[in-house]
Amino acid sequence: PPGTWLLYLPCAWSIGLAAQPGCLPDWHVLSLFGVGAVLMRGAGCTINDMWDRDYDRKVARTASRPLAAGDISTFQSFIFLGGQLSLALCVLLCLNYYSIVLGAASLSLVITYPLMKRITYWPQLVLGFTFNWGALLGWSAVKGSCEWSVCLPLYLAGVMWTLVYDTIYAHQDKRDDIIIGVKSTALQFKEDTKQWLSGFSLAMLLSLCMAGMNCNQTFPYYSAVAAIGAHLAHQIYTLDIDKPEDCWKKFASNRTVGVLLFIGIVLGNL
Template identity: 45%
Template sequence: MTSAAPAPADSAGNWVDRHAPSFLRPFLRLARADRPIGSWLLLIPCWWSVAMALGVQARMGAPDTLSALAYAALFAIGAVAMRGAGCTWNDILDRDIDGRVERTRSRPLPAGQVTLAGAFVFLALQCLAGLVVLLCLPAFAIVVALSSLGLVAVYPLMKRIIWIPQLVLGLAFSWGALMGYAALIGTLPGSAFLLYAGSVLWVVGYDTIYAHQDREDDEAVGVKSSARLFAGATRGWLVGLYGATVVLIGLAIGFAGGGVFAWLGLAAFAAHLGWQIARVDIDDRENCLTVFRSNRDAGLILLAGLIAQALLG
């Protein structure tokens, strides 16, 4: 293993390169610690769910704010650990493909910075960290969380099989939209599944934008993606995907009995998604990355409305 190889093309000028010990950098890159946007996007549906479940408790007259804060913190730790594990697993399976794609050929495995055995050991350590977090949750939430493992395991293979692997990513990445309900109130009402469905379509939309960075390389190596499938019609698809996202999350808020703060948060979230549709240029890789990353802000905007509703509504 070497540590002198450059950082991946889509990962430069970050805290890992500036501050992490050189021997740790390849492993931190393998876990995408140099690009925390993925952890944010995995975590945000968890926090949406916690906020909505807390709101349900508040309307029943018994909000458990301390438990909500504790679960929010656990989900944050778990999101970092499991996002890192998912990226490591993805890179293990995709190491040959990554070596043929410009943006990813300098990732740790294809660049020879980490051995395959080392990657498996690192994967196990991250899964162990996730297990520790999992065991801190109530039994029902543990069962719900474990139900997602199949999706996590098969997602990296989907780009070889189906034209919209982003859908499977959405199913896996949005699981947190169920977890706050499962942990805080011990059940999954209809509003939880509506929130989950909305989050799934949100993921499909923003990951389509992300995938346009690799559209030409994916075509050359035979990898399927929604970016290739939608191609020049992407903007229209985004209107449909993001529009359905807003409708489904709106239904979730309505079924959960949400009030004015939640609706204001949803309206601001919808406005941000509209800005993305207007702003995105699918032929400009830098633009696609910038618009994709802005989804952290979009998700936090909605979260602010849901939290305000739970605490002040």
Template identity: 45%
Template sequence: MSDAAARVADATGNWVDTRAPQWSRPYLRLSRLDRPIGSWLLLIPCWWSAALAAGVANNIGRLPLVMALFFVGAFAMRGAGCTWNDITDRDLDARVERTRSRPIPAGQVSVPQALFFLVVQAVAGLAVLLQFNRFAIMTGIASLVIVAVYPFMKRITWWPQIVLGLAFSWGALMGFAVTLGRIDGPAIALYAGSIAWVIGYDTIYAHQDAEDDALIGVKSTARLFGARTQSALMVFYGLAVTLIGVALVLAGAGFLAWTGLAAFAAHLVWQIRRLQIGDPALCLRIFKSNRDAGLLLFAGLLADAVMRAS
């Protein structure tokens, strides 16, 4: 198979395609480094939590280091999670137009090679985790159960996005575990709000594959909601903003944090108004825009933490 044919449909023209050594490209695609949006979406709740916890502690001294470690850990663990997902979904991926060119179904990487690469990435993630306190280490390890079961959920429930939300929002707990050595009300509310956000944006993402999913019997909230998707997004995005607002109240956050939340909410409203579920390319663009939405909130939380620490 040519390298051009091996590119996944929604991941062309990136640095992996143009600059990475030829031998490394299947592995970089396996870890989704050709599509880093997922790593950003895993990272952002970590950064939210770290900034909000630093504000609670009135101390930002360790925040830059914590953010850097979360950055490395998010990319490593998202790569490991995607590799595991591709191993378990290899037969399904071969039957879906958008995913049939992924490295395993395309025959570029064998399952044993993928398993070895999975271990390498997991070790890198563990190395990051070991830089934190014991409570944070145990909290991070606990997330692996959710990561392990997620790929199987689309076979048994219409709500696999909930399980993805549990996994991708785990960082909302980690910032408090690392900074304060505990998980309390603000962390739990932030976690719940992030889960609602993930359900919303992954429903948008799943609309790209809704037709293929129906043919092969894969379940998702995109198929469940169908034409009611925008109404469902109003509910889940509304919950996200409300629950994150509860977290800000419990954490005693100031007006800068609320400004960030207002910008985040405005972006979510824009997504709902713009969405057309029958346009896969638009669904992908709107899904990717959630990085910007999350960073708007983070900017407000970071500014608030700096102000409270000064």
């Protein structure tokens, strides 16, 4: 699913950037984070569905979710969530102590993010903070701690990227969101969405350049950043915010953005 990729790819970027010059990323660490991304994405969805079950019943796209449809109980959801988090903890405990503490610190974001749409028009920003934690954690898993001159710009780039793709995603549900009183950047930006997305994209590209310069990346990396810029420009230019099917298509295409950057990181490090 696109959401799992969007959670995993910032981890992969960070792991790739942390690799020794001339070396491929650590495939063991990449695999651990892949498993962790699947588990935490699943846990995040479970938490989101538990918080939003009453809202989900009122939205056509989400009314068939198991909790909203009444197929499972809240208690069963808690049991399932406990299993997901327990398995995710097993993955986390495979990392160094610094990374265990850093990873555990993200749990508060995972739990509280679904509430943000009730209180702010910027829940996508909080999702960005949550979904891109791996940009910090990946580096620390390889190196033992964060190199903030690299990790922070990479994290910021990921947050800006999330604001792009999740604002697009939010336009799918904006009519229902207005009716049920849920907030989003899609409702905040309205017809100015493309201008905001362009600004976020520019901030993402500049942050990626800063991260690359601070860890001595080479031509393939910056070529990938340029390709990402072209992809985002096309994505935003052709976006029809009033067509849910086009919003979904553009949202899902962001996996390509993440993969392009990972390829650029790997090639730039060789």
